[in-house]
Amino acid sequence: MTGSGNETAAHILPPPRMTLMFCAFEGPPLILRLYGQARMVQPDAPDRAQWADLFPALSGARQVFVLDLDLVQTSCGMAVPRLEYREQRGELNAWAERRTPEELGAYRQLKNSASIDGFPTGLPGGEPPRTVS
Template sequence: MAKQFREIGDTLKNFIASQKIFFTGSAASGSRVNISPRSTDHLHVLGPNEVAYLDLTGSGSETAAHVKADGALTLMLCAFDGTPMILRLYGKGRIALRGTPAYAAFLDRLYGGAEPPGARQIVCLDIDLVQTSCGFAVPLFDHVGERSVLDRWAEAKGEEGLRAYRAEKNAVSIDGLPTGFRDP
């Protein structure tokens, strides 16, 4: 039932736009496998073989560490309502750090140059394989809304508080791998 594609076509682009959550999957040699849920509010299809998301400050930065160590990254979206489908985007990840021209260009292009509260980096995926599968066993869920807790937390911390938090929590992975993260 799985189908493979070289790129994200219009049908799959529309599928991505209609989802509310996606998952990142990453690992590096000798590390734990990391799977993280994320809101699609900050996921963007940049081209037929490129997606990127604005990564918000969190308690760890496993994806960045794994991308730095190995590069392999998978994003998965699945329909929790409507027609069942699972979409996986496979490829090599790269990170655009705060303060870099790539980070600024992304914010200019997609956020009018404004940095959303808690933003820490951009995770980009250069896609080498797009795969769909049936999703027949994925349960149905209703989307109630987005949580505002992270935005409120980031705003309360302020820029200096976020810098200190990221320096403490986001410099290395849980396995001790460097993330490459730095605040400008």
């Protein structure tokens, strides 16, 4: 979704590593981490529909990340707090629905074309990705 940042996009431009972490906030304590190589699928990518169709259509949809897993790891999670889920927030989608595609594009160029530490995100129309050696 379009938001105030685009950190994941900047951090997978080489090397394209990504870690997803899931925590059990109820039931037995558990943490699950998924490690792998990620790639970004932009709106104009030929395989965009293959991935985007797996999710509900949202006005502010920006990009999809595909993660090829290298390693799966679990740990105890005994320090993860117990929390209770109440509901999804709808504010971000409502915000995006009030914008035209041009306004969303301008916002993305302003807020999403670089990470907070100045790395390009590979967003169409933004700066080319910086090479990390």
